Amino acid sequence: MPIALLITFETSQAEHVLTQLRAYKEREFDRNPPRGFLTASLGEDDGKVVFRSEWENDEALENARDSAPFEACLDLCDIYADDRNDEKIEIG
Structure with a gap:
């Protein structure tokens, strides 16, 4: 079953969070998408x-969430996020 992960950051510094997420998306998803x-x-x-x-499924999502680049990106975003x-x- 297809699945979506929604990560919502509440922040007064949205541009910093967007910059980190854009860079991660381009580097990890656009150039070399994970399985x-x-x-x-x-x-x-x-x-x-x-x-x-x-x-495509929960297993694929969890494999990506366990990756060092994903965790590092979220750690950087958390610096600028209040919450x-x-x-x-589930989607589809």
Whole structure:
């Protein structure tokens, strides 16, 4: 079953979070997509940055979440975020 991961950052420094997420998306998803990756998008609205990634299944998502680049990117984003919420949803 396809699955999406929504990561929402609440921040007064949205541009810093967006910069980190854009760089990660280009480097890890656009150039060399991991197995099971479908698509990713970024958005910002009123102090909230949303990073959405879609995957073929939960196993593919968890493999990406366990990677060092993914964890490092989120750690950098957390520096500029006041709060973060991760939500997995089934899609399709």
